[in-house]
Amino acid sequence: MDSSLLKVFVAVANEKSVSLGAVQIKLSQSNVTLRIKQLEKNLGYALFHRVPKGVILTKEGEKLYPFALEIVKKVEEAELYMRNISHQETLRIGTSQANAAIRLLRFIEKLKKKYPNMELEFFTSGTPQVIDELLDYKIDVAFITGNPNHKDIMVLRKFNDDLYLVESNTKKSQNCLIGYRHNSTHFKYLESYTKNRGNIDFNVLIIQNYEVMLGCVEAGMGKAFLSKAIIDKYGYTNRLKLTKLEDNECNLETHLVCRKDYVPMIVKDLKSGF
Structure with a gap:
């Protein structure tokens, strides 16, 4: 089964729209429509019902979706790993809004100084959303507020935000x-x-x-x-x-974190702060 067709299928299913799915994966709407038809022909089932506001999954589409999602994620993970196998070609950084304001620019300056050819990508949101993106392999490292205390997350550095x-x-x-x-x-x-x-x-x-x-x-x-x-x-x-709130028992220090099973190649620099 062609993983590129599954990627198109997942995008359309997530957006519930052929046009929005096309925007997400940067293909033309006609190209997306053609690929969905090809996948449906290969499987022998219709995967979407057309509705006034877009599309919804058929019963067969619902059954395919979790498998397709897992395959697409694994392929993306493999592609990223192979790109970074000899050096860190891309680093995807997540950050909470507060850390974007006070910490991100200095971090970028240090990265670009030491790794001028490394491509940087960013995701900025609240800490819960940033953690979700990290756990979903959509970002590599993240600045978050508080210790995540999660079995799959490794703390690289800790910062006191006063x-x-x-x-x-x-x-x-x-x-x-x-x-x-x-x-x-x-x-x-x-x-x-x-x-x-x-x-x-x-x-x-x-x-x-x-x-x-x-x-x-x-x-x-x-x-x-x-x-x-x-x-x-x-x-x-x-x-x-x-x-200063003396009885602040909540751990609100900032932590730079990554997944335990997907540690960036430049982890030594991240831990040391360059």
Whole structure:
């Protein structure tokens, strides 16, 4: 069975659309349609039903999907391994938003200085999503908040981010928690910390821009929980009230991690920080 046909099948199944599947794998829509028909002819079954908003799997398609997904993943993993067999040709880096703001650029500079020909790819999201991508072999290394404590993940380095509760220096802060994402590890901790102190009536304000977040805190619109490096980066260190949470029992240090069964060739450099 041709794995390239299965890759097209998986893309269309995931997107529930021939056109969106074509965009995902960078083929023309007509090419994708032709390949799906070829796969259906080879198997002797129709794999998709056409519906007003796209396509859905037939019963036969549903049975094929998990096998096709596994084969496609294994082929991609083998291709990447062979490309990197003599040297690290590509490094796929995942990072949480906070680490993208304070750590990623310096990391890239060091990598490009030592490995100028190495191609770098990036995935930025919340820590849970980054971990999912790592476990799914879609990225090679990741900066995440907190220790993953996962049997398949290896910790390469640990960083202390010096976290603070921040609020206005000059105004009474509204009963509002300000965060970058709802599922941010830092924001979840701030929610838990606040509730544990009997405050359950707070409002929530999500702003996906750290500079704007800090400006809102300074204006008295609420409180946030941020790394000192981010506070310093945007010049708010002496403009806000910073409080170290002494009873912070949650492990919120940053960890650089990889899969135990897929360790990058440059692991020694990653562990040492160059």
